[in-house]
Amino acid sequence: MNDAMDEEYETIMNSTSQQSYTTWAVIQGALIDPRETETKEQAIAHIDTLYESGIPFFTKRAIRAFSEQLKTQTTPGDKIITKDLTGARIEWKVKVGKSIDLIFGEDRENRKECVYKEPGVGYSSRSSLKKSLDWYGVVDSAYEPLCLMYRICQIDSGSKTKEIIPYKDTRDCDTVARDFREKIQAWEESETCRRFQSILSSEVSSHDIKKIVGLACGSLALPNNEHAAYQTALLVTVRKWLKERDQNEDIFCYMQDPMNTSVDREVLADIGFEMIDDPRGWLEIDERSVVLSVAPNVPVKEIIADTARPAIVIWNRVKNDDKDSTDPDSPRVRKMMTGYKLHEFGDEETWSDVVIYTRESKAAPIPRENGTFQDSPLGDE
């Protein structure tokens, strides 16, 4: 599907992985409170100043408030209200059920009937807020890192009931479960898995850990799921290791990826993981968590740098630059990582530049009252 804008200038955006893609309509927010108009250059400087002042771009409080409104504001025309980084209120119109014709592929005549389905939260890092200024100018929501989106589904125009057409055929549960068991076995027999377990034993044997959160692993139910399978298998190893260490105490295990399907839900439940919807993952992650996130389409590192100090994070190596990416290594992320020790997988073929970071302090750092940390100087009070 081509990127396109509908008649009300909502952005149509594709979120892709090796296996599949999801299409989202990103809604434009409107200012409730008046604000002075700024030029693009002023807006860029403003975003940088806000960032450098330490104001968290993401807080659990704001994400929770957004999520609560998604549950109650469900009728077209309802509104969701957020507060941007300057304190100004923004409103987002609920548009669930809206239908739209979209162009698929290169053929501009090849229009398909689609509908706005479940709502979701969009997350903009500092760099994507600045990049958006190039695309849209200084719009009302220029200083708001959260936005409202709708998953777009194609509907079968020919059918009486206007059924939703799934993007890709997922495989049945037994096939997925069998395939995943084989991948777990291959992972568990690997030298990399043995090395990984010895890192756990030497580095976090007395860290207090109660949760495992897998973010953006992709779907096990789709074909060509190597990455999803290996990333999930590693989390299964963490769970087993913790269960053994803590003599079978409860460990809460979650997987969040909007691409997951009902087949994922079943297969994950069999291995003790609960499939959860965005934005619950961000709210669950805390100082007693292990987090894995590889090549996400959301700024996972920036969200976590503002909201938590997990015991272990497994994600792409944090580099010393702020290169444009969906998950940038911004200065706050780099600052957070100074409290962590880096360990290599030693297996670039499977894990590429993914590395393991263990938190240096065994004791969980205590967040401020507003959920932020000492190394981010200002809160959102």
Ligand SMILES: C[S@@+](CC[C@H](N)C(=O)[O-])C[C@H]1O[C@@H](n2cnc3c(N)ncnc32)[C@H](O)[C@@H]1O
């Ligand atoms: C490029 S894929 C990476 C998939 C997999 N980790 C890999 O290594 O191939 C990006 C993934 O981010 C997921 N994603 C997008 N928004 C997300 C969100 N809010 N929470 C969790 N995952 C998300 C997408 O659905 C997609 O599966």
